Amino acid sequence: MLCQLSSFLAEMPRQFPKLNISEVDEQVRLLAEKVFAKVLREEDSKDALSLFTVPEDCPIGQKEAKERELQKELAEQQSVETAKRKKSFKMIRSQSLSLQIPSQEWKAPSANPVLSPATPVLPSTFLPVQVPYDVPEFQRVSISGDYCAGVTVDDYEQAAKSLVKALLIREKYSRLAYHRFPRTTSQYLCSMQDEKWKVEDEVYPDFHSPPEENEDPYNLDDAPDNLDYVIKIKGGIPFVYDNKEMMELNEPRSLPYPDLETYTLDLSHVLALIADGPTKTYCHRRLNFLESKFSLHEMLNEMSEFKELKSNPHRDFYNVRKVDTHIHAAACMNQKHLLRFIKHTYQTEPDRIVAEKKGKKMTLKQVFESLHMDPYDLTVDSLDVHAGRQTFHRFDKFNSKYNPVGASELRDLYLKTENYIGGEYFARMVKEVARELEESKYQYTEPRLSIYGRSPDEWLNLAKWFIKHKVYSPNMRWIIQVPRIYDIFRSKNILPSFGKMLENIFVPLFEATINPKDHKELHLFLKYVTGFDSVDDESKHSGHMFSDKSLNPDLWTSEKNPPYSYYLYYMYEEPSFFHHYPIVPLNADCGGVWFFFLQSPVLQYLYYLAQIPIAMSPLSNNSLFLEYSKNPLREFLHKGLHVSLSTDDPMQFHYTKEALMEEYAIAAQVWKLSTCDLCEIARNSVLQSGLSDKEKQKFLGVNYCKEGPEGNDIRKTNVAQIRMAFRYETLCNELSFLSDAMRTEEISTLSK
């Protein structure tokens, strides 16, 4: 995390192109507002989906929709112009089919055709696929004979253009945040814009490598020199000055950040796209196709994939690396573990002073006495931290489950980093979890700790907790989550404005980055922090639509909570490292509101094309709002979305000591996933994680940055090369459809 901050400040950063409001149709903005408002208002009811989804279960609606499509098609057939365009699309298609796979020296397909347009067009199924990589023979599924069945030429073009635009937006923000954007998609986007794709232009997250075995992970002395820049946050936007004089002159360094207007416009574009008819239909069809294509692939190649795995020496599902990409530190131990720990402390140190209440110091024994409890009698039932039927659709009840025995005193004592004993008990439990991971060797985890923004000391306290209790583990990286509870702090008068909250969260970060020697502890802790997220009870909504007309954070002093998009913008635009898509979180944990967003075929398809990581926790969902067997994980995996499995809260949702394995086991059992499926999910989880480049090379293979079979080392991942080839060629195929649609000039030439 630190490295990226530094590179922002040290290098001359890429300028962020500013968009002007006039470029965008006001209509788009209005539509976007409507979409957003509708989700927020009606998310719980089925109605909320009507804007997003294509009616699956209403026969009349389906019939009507089909009728309309047919009419459009018939109308098109009568137009000579359209017929010509259709024909040329078909030609382009058959040609690009043999050229789908981009090579390192990627050029736009049209520039270097294998078949000149004059050559009689062979059905592509008969063309030998020219692949630049070694892969065992398998049966490929390809469709020939149409440019894109079931959509009119106009709709196809419109959908493709909108999707390409959305992808470009995603790419822009990924670059800014040093997020991985898939190379293949990037290559296609370049070629569509007639730009040359260069490997040097690629942006990667740059995570800190873990210390070597003989290095001290708590060494405070290697902090780099201070830069002595000066930082100031104004209206929620940080400004960095070379020194005090420059600040007084109001001459900040030029930093790339999306200005408010651009951000809201981009947001509007994506939101409007969700409800755009042709795009919706196109995406829906493509997703259905992806799902069926995978079924076919599975039917044809299941045994070949398994053969590959069987002959892959030494590596199996148990010893491929898996990362738990979404887990809350305060619930990372299971309920039995917490119970055992509580009993243990009571047995071994009952007379230790562990709390202070109204100025009176209390021993552990006294704490339990005040709660009228004997720890010997405590059980997981009385502890009551496990989610059950009572929590289904009840986020409010669920949140109270974090209090053992319903007592916030015990939560404070055992599950917090800041308390009378300096968070020692919590640290000890986290370390016990870490030891188990280290023993199991192949499992990693990215627990989440909270920064609230109540006070500027929070960061330092967290860093001190980390160092004092030696919480570092090679199998752990840390994510910081910011609960979106400004409204609570404001109503208790802890904060004067939203702007102050942003300051509390970000100023310490900037200072530690600019002057590491002055903030050695925080600088050290940040080495092991790999991401940021914001969290809330996702069933609550503010109802406010974020726009460039919204108040700036310093003026946001009401007790109302700002909307998610507002949080997102101000937490994103801090030149940082946020895992967020303009409107949907990068590491979407498929819960609450995002679950509904992902039911939109447009967003789902964009997630596919941009291979946006999705961390799913079906067991957590199962307890909260979605029955296990109805969870879309299997469907997403089949379609080729970039899914991983995570536990969310082992304390609440898991029974065995091996929570992540339990999560995998249940998914495997309920959905009959193959070993290859499981290993693909595990590989995804490593890619999505904040493990360093060095570790990823070790766990996935040295070429992991490449895509397709070339980027896969089966000896490390146990993912069949056939599967990799299938995924890669399928992605290329989808992108080539977009690419074909963009070649409009060519089309007009061809159709003459």
Added chain:
Amino acid sequence: MLCQLSSFLAEMPRQFPKLNISEVDEQVRLLAEKVFAKVLREEDSKDALSLFTVPEDCPIGQKEAKERELQKELAEQQSVETAKRKKSFKMIRSQSLSLQIPSQEWKAPSANPVLSPATPVLPSTFLPVQVPYDVPEFQRVSISGDYCAGVTVDDYEQAAKSLVKALLIREKYSRLAYHRFPRTTSQYLCSMQDEKWKVEDEVYPDFHSPPEENEDPYNLDDAPDNLDYVIKIKGGIPFVYDNKEMMELNEPRSLPYPDLETYTLDLSHVLALIADGPTKTYCHRRLNFLESKFSLHEMLNEMSEFKELKSNPHRDFYNVRKVDTHIHAAACMNQKHLLRFIKHTYQTEPDRIVAEKKGKKMTLKQVFESLHMDPYDLTVDSLDVHAGRQTFHRFDKFNSKYNPVGASELRDLYLKTENYIGGEYFARMVKEVARELEESKYQYTEPRLSIYGRSPDEWLNLAKWFIKHKVYSPNMRWIIQVPRIYDIFRSKNILPSFGKMLENIFVPLFEATINPKDHKELHLFLKYVTGFDSVDDESKHSGHMFSDKSLNPDLWTSEKNPPYSYYLYYMYEEPSFFHHYPIVPLNADCGGVWFFFLQSPVLQYLYYLAQIPIAMSPLSNNSLFLEYSKNPLREFLHKGLHVSLSTDDPMQFHYTKEALMEEYAIAAQVWKLSTCDLCEIARNSVLQSGLSDKEKQKFLGVNYCKEGPEGNDIRKTNVAQIRMAFRYETLCNELSFLSDAMRTEEISTLSK
């Protein structure tokens, strides 16, 4: 196991009443044959169920059935006689409602009425329930106003009589086999026959207590004295003589066994019942009622039950005892465990001689070389012992999964008790599994070992293996399973007849029982053996219907396998300890053919009334023939059937180290089972198990033999007393319906 054999031989046993063929209508026999043949022939197709089930998904069929019922009801209404009988049933019903719960001094309800028939009948819902036990207040569901809604008086009487008869059959065979038969049901049966129920008459399985901590579990010197009886098996029936002289005089001791005629008649009665219209309808209605009643109970009392558990000190789901009641020893370790063990042996003792092939001794290294394998490269994929999609509906493929890497050499070396190294590797792995159980403290298991009946030495070899490798564990008891593969042995000419197979299986057993001093090893081993079962690929069928006309075992010399019922009879009638219902196994593992049998409402209802243990392995089923979410476990549990959870084959079906916990966790997650549900299943598993009386008292409470809340110690089982009361009162209610129907004389008196 031993104790029971001895008591048979030592005490003067109960005589087994013989039935005469003429007592039974030939029609019943024919119907039984038809039912049996139909199941065997068509089990796989949906059709097979038509005889058993009530049409659920065919609206026309349902409507027609309803119409018919209505016509019958209307016809009855016109009869004055029936109207009278109906009225008296209602009176008896309202009266017996207040008397449903039998007390220790149980008498027939009619003998001691609380309300005399003359008293105006109050709706029973307003009567305070008089319960002889303490139970927290809860909301009871009771139905008043009809004797038994939706069934005609005639049908009701006919169904009740048939069911009572079937229960008496079950009770008879349970007594013979020293099986537990539920006390409540027994009390009702007594009262129906105007007999006095006495606690002394109860029969219990008498399992050997485990040795004390300071005792040597392998002490061969405490074998009791020889009895010097003589044993001889003739025509598959064992005869025991006081001595050789008596044998020559052909004067055997009188032993209770069901003669062939009686057995086949009883079998026919139960089979015919399955297809009996009125009984089918009645059972179907009662089962539906049981399910709905539980839903209602759950809705009303879920929180009260949970409150009980929360205030239950020290005990929770993790530290209640659970027994894995169905698990194969040769697959009791998970795939990763087996893999690790193989690698470990190869690393530590490659040069040890472990096999002999065609007279040539082979080291471990040579074994692997001959298979062209390097154990370092081995993975769970190449090991290929895990069930997957390929095994679904494929028992044949599934069975070959027992061969690691497809090599029977490795199975012989690692998973057998008889091989060059005397089964040492297998013993070591089993002991590793045992150590883990002992550490986890609360989990017990009953692994199954095979006796094939190929040679009379098998028993001794097994006993020697057990003693030599010190396989005893306080957390394990052993079940012997006999694969039904006579046909294979016969075709290889290993056995001359089925009779010889029976001899090989049973003569050593009898001899060790009669003369323990001469068979010390086997006598010792049998102390830890608690049951018998027979197994086969249940998708195969012989097509032969067993009857008293079937050949006797000595004459069964064909290569055809005898039918299951034939196996069952001859293995059951050995005066023994078999866990079998005349036609359905007591510890029904819900797989294969039994799954189809349990879809018969009649059998299902009988299983309920007789509380016959059912060990279910949904994960195993999931891999073999039934999708997890469609597994009937939840439904069975709700209805009140006596279900437990078992793993079957952790090697094939489980991912984590804690296979039984994984099984419970998945069930809890997929079906949202409450803690009380889970603890009820765990309690069932202990009751079903072969743990000794002493252990059961410790794990379930000293009164575990009593039924209802009195028999439950919540501090040990963590099952809510409310749940126990609900189950108990519900069973009493069901039995009282049967009891009411039997009071026909009374009815005629009342209706005058």
